[in-house]
Amino acid sequence: MHAPAEQRSEIELELNGETRHGRTEPRTQLCDFLRHDLGATGVHVGCEHGVCGACTVLVDGVASRSCLMLAVQADGRRIDTVESLARDDVMNDLQQAFSRHHALQCGFCTSGILMSCVEFLQRVPTPDEAQVRDMLSGHLCRCTGYTGIVRAVLEVAGQRQSGESQQNASENPNDV
Amino acid sequence: MKAASFDYVRASSKKEVLQLLHEHGEDARILAGGQSLMATLNMRLTQPKVVIDINRVEELNRIRNESGYLAVGAAVRQVQLTDRAELAREVPLLAKALPWIGHFQTRNRGTVCGSVAHADPSAEIPLCLVTLGGSVVLESLKGKRREVPAAEFFQGLLTTDRQPKELISEVRFPLAQDGTDYRFQEIAMRHGDFALVALALCLRADGAHLGVGGVADRPVAQTLPLGDELPAALNTLAWSLGAQDDVHASAAYRRQLVRELGQRLIEEPSHARPR
Ligand SMILES: Cc1cc2nc3c(=O)[nH]c(=O)nc-3n(C[C@@H](O)[C@H](O)[C@H](O)COP(=O)(O)OP(=O)(O)OC[C@H]3O[C@@H](n4cnc5c(N)ncnc54)[C@H](O)[C@@H]3O)c2cc1C
Ligand code: FES
Ligand code: FES
Numbered sequence: 001m002h003a004p005a006e007q008r009s010e011i012e013l014e015l016n017g018e019t020r021h022g023r024t025e026p027r028t029q030l031c032d033f034l035r036h037d038l039g040a041t042g043v044h045v046g047c048e049h050g051v052c053g054a055c056t057v058l059v060d061g062v063a064s065r066s067c068l069m070l071a072v073q074a075d076g077r078r079i080d081t082v083e084s085l086a087r088d089d090v091m092n093d094l095q096q097a098f099s100r101h102h103a104l105q106c107g108f109c110t111s112g113i114l115m116s117c118v119e120f121l122q123r124v125p126t127p128d129e130a131q132v133r134d135m136l137s138g139h140l141c142r143c144t145g146y147t148g149i150v151r152a153v154l155e156v157a158g159q160r161q162s163g164e165s166q167q168n169a170s171e172n173p174n175d176v
Numbered sequence: 177m178k179a180a181s182f183d184y185v186r187a188s189s190k191k192e193v194l195q196l197l198h199e200h201g202e203d204a205r206i207l208a209g210g211q212s213l214m215a216t217l218n219m220r221l222t223q224p225k226v227v228i229d230i231n232r233v234e235e236l237n238r239i240r241n242e243s244g245y246l247a248v249g250a251a252v253r254q255v256q257l258t259d260r261a262e263l264a265r266e267v268p269l270l271a272k273a274l275p276w277i278g279h280f281q282t283r284n285r286g287t288v289c290g291s292v293a294h295a296d297p298s299a300e301i302p303l304c305l306v307t308l309g310g311s312v313v314l315e316s317l318k319g320k321r322r323e324v325p326a327a328e329f330f331q332g333l334l335t336t337d338r339q340p341k342e343l344i345s346e347v348r349f350p351l352a353q354d355g356t357d358y359r360f361q362e363i364a365m366r367h368g369d370f371a372l373v374a375l376a377l378c379l380r381a382d383g384a385h386l387g388v389g390g391v392a393d394r395p396v397a398q399t400l401p402l403g404d405e406l407p408a409a410l411n412t413l414a415w416s417l418g419a420q421d422d423v424h425a426s427a428a429y430r431r432q433l434v435r436e437l438g439q440r441l442i443e444e445p446s447h448a449r450p451r
Contacts, residue, residue: 005181005225026184026227029218048177049215053281062255062284068214069285070207072184073229116281137368138279 003072011075015040016084024071031055033071034081042082042111046140053139056112057081063119082111085118093159094118097152105143113139117153127157179217186229190315193230193343198317200226201340207231208290209253211282236345241266245310245348254283254291254301267349269308269358269376273300276360279368289344292329295336298371298390300362301347302330306395307376307387310349314342323348330394356380361441362390363433365424372425373433377441384442391430392417402442410438 003009008023015038022037029048034040034057046054048067055066058080085092091099094117104110113136120127120135127135132153136146187193197204203225207213216222230236236251239260246266248257257263257274264271277283277291277300291301292312305312305326312329314322316339326347329337338344352358362374374389376397384406387397396417400409414434419427 001184001186003184003186005183025181027179027181027217029178029214032178048218050211050282053279056281063281064285065211065281067218068210070184070210070214070227070229072186073207073210073231075186119284120280134275134367135280137366138281 001072001075009072011072013074013076014078016080022071026070026072028071029067030057030069030071030074030079031066033074034066034079037071040081040083044108044111046108051140052109052112053116054109054112056115056139058115058119061119061122063116080115080118082114085114094121094152094156097156097159098149101148101152101155103144103148103152104141109139109141109143113141113149117156121153121157121160125157126161127154129154177218177220180220180223182217182224183226184229185226186231187233190233190235190343190345193228193233193236194315194317196226196228197341197343204228204340206250206290206293206343208250208293209282209286211278211286212290212294212296230343238346241351242348245350247313247346247348248288249346250287250289250344252288254286254288255280257288258283266351267304267308268352269360269378270301270304270349272358272360273304273374273376276300276362276364276367276371276374289347292347293336293338293344295330295334295394296370297333297393297395298374299395300360300371300374300376300389302326303374303376303387303389303395304360305347305349306330307378307385307397308350309397310347312336312338312344313346313348314338315345316341316343321345327397332393357446359441359446361437363437373430373437375434375437375441379442386413386438386442388413388417388434388438391419391434400438400442406442407435407439410435413438 003026012021024033031043031045034043044054046052050065050068057066060078132150205224207227207229230251236249238249240247291299310326311323357379359377362371364371371390376387378385384400389395414431419430421427
């Protein structure tokens with residue numbers, strides 16, 4: 001692929017399970033393309049140089065900072081954002097646990113952290129606290145002090161191991 | 177901040193990469209993991225005319241265990257090495273150093289060769305490469321393929337022996353040797369931050385080969401005597417590195433870390449180490 005400067009080239013990607021098309025300049029960061037062109041405003045942009053983790057999405061299932069990728073690099077790839085987590089307006093087990101444990105206040109960092117957690121819990125299904133904190137070192141949260149986040153992640157890991165998560169996901173999220 | 181405009185080429189073969197580098201030289205930048213390049217583009221610290229993406233060049237995405245060394249190709253990500261079960265046997269020093277590099281989210285995309293090309297003085301991979309006596313393989317369209325010893329490759333802050341038309345096609349880490357204990361330790365402001373001081377060690381019965389990162393303008397390795405002579409040798413090494421004050425730490429603190437952490441790393445029994 002050769003995408004000339006200042007011209008918008010056509011790209012195609014799978015966003016949250018749907019095939020999407022768009023036109024983008026080579027210099028456009030993936031985070032901006034997802035927000036402005038595809039409407040995935042759950043992708044948050046904090047620092048734009050890889051430090052804060054707010055923009056984390058899954059690229060072919062792998063947690064990646066979308067401010068450190070060009071939109072053209074996502075051509076032909078599968079991208080999942082925080083919008084992929086809830087089903088039929090019901091938050092998933094992780095989101096519910098974040099709510100229960102006050103793992104967010106302003107929520108700016110949350111969508112990125114959730115996406116890291118998705119891959120992390122697949123790789124490390126039974127983490128200890130040190131492993132969760134190591135995973136969180138890639139994210140900055142200015143509000144919570146991280147304690148609630150650690151609790152939420154550990155709780156979900158435990159629930160998924162004991163198979164409780166199915167039941168939990170069908171709870172009314174407004175009850176929590 | 178947003179990057180200035182550039183042409184983007186997604187290369188599909190090594191030949192194409194070399195051709196583009198030949199054509200554009202200084203005006204081109206290789207895009208590997210993007211974990212350092214993208215920030216400098218976004219901040220407009222670099223404004224290349226052409227960005228050459230090597231992420232989909234299959235022939236550069238190879239890890240080979242050759243006689244004597246492990247060759248890691250230009251598109252191999254750091255996570256591919258952390259996921260490689262044999263690495264702890266093949267290159268134990270690297271296996272111990274990898275978890276210290278940034279965060280799992282940055283290791284998911286950052287490449288091994290990209291870290292070598294970037295040549296940050298506190299980066300862990302260049303430090304391991306220098307301490308183990310590894311090498312860097314450089315290729316260009318017209319020139320000869322060169323294999324440069326790591327100690328000569330790193331020339332200073334973000335400065336290497338790579339010429340503008342050259343691609344780092346692979347780096348070579350010597351395989352573990354019998355009778356050597358490999359150790360790694362570092363101090364950073366927070367885990368995942370760049371090291372204030374990073375130490376890589378090959379410990380043998382007759383001496384300690386110690387590499388220091390984060391202090392001089394490039395990684396430096398030296399063989400030190402064991403026993404009574406060690407503290408004086410560490411002190412000499414610490415002073416030889418030209419430590420500088422910066423916002424994170426004073427030069428004196430960095431020298432003290434080299435002495436204190438060096439002594440501990442060398443003398444601690446092999447079972448007592450974290451990580
Ligand atoms: C939050 C954060 C924390 C980090 N912490 C650390 C840390 O603790 N330790 C550490 O060592 N690193 C750290 N890094 C940087 C590390 O993640 C990068 O992976 C690495 O420095 C560069 O590798 P890359 O593949 O991303 O290269 P890129 O960013 O793609 O490229 C870096 C430079 O090298 C050139 N280049 C890349 N590959 C080649 C090649 N094959 N031939 C010729 N030139 C090439 C590029 O043109 C560019 O100039 C951190 C990064 C972030 C975002
Ligand atoms: S916006 Fe991408 S890491 Fe901060
Ligand atoms: S909840 Fe506000 S930054 Fe994390």
